[in-house]
Amino acid sequence: MSGIEHYVEELAQIDREIEHYAAICGVDLADHDAVKRCLKQPHGDWADDKARASLHGLLVLRIKVEGEMIAEGLVPRELNGW
Template identity: 60%
Template structure:
């Protein structure tokens, strides 16, 4: 339906063969971290926008994740955002364990993480 948000669309759009593997408990092969993080961050930003959450304001994220919504679509978007944030934390943890430095989800104005490296 035109003009209606399709909640859940895009969650399965991460590249096939990449992402969380229940067998290994790992997220991705190290050669795909940049793409995985980019795709995941795009989905997080999309759901944050649907939930009207500013990702740079932690109190807004926490409030959204704690508040169950009466409307099914809004609550589904909230649950999707929560799941995506959990996946990002898992991916960041794996990257750090392997010696990588994951970029922040929200860039700080005036700071270029590429220049710091």
């Protein structure tokens, strides 16, 4: 598998998980403010909310993978307008 194929598949897997946990948490991925809140501030009660904590971690992971792709000269696909 080439580097491009690896990144494309990895991003697709992450996106599926993000969509899954966003649905569980009631977070509309098209609502940029809601997603930014998930990224900026894990709430105090999130320790008991595994789905929301997972969503936060997956969003952070996606940003890191996007950064790696950009560093390699690749363009990551959008996630719901992002």
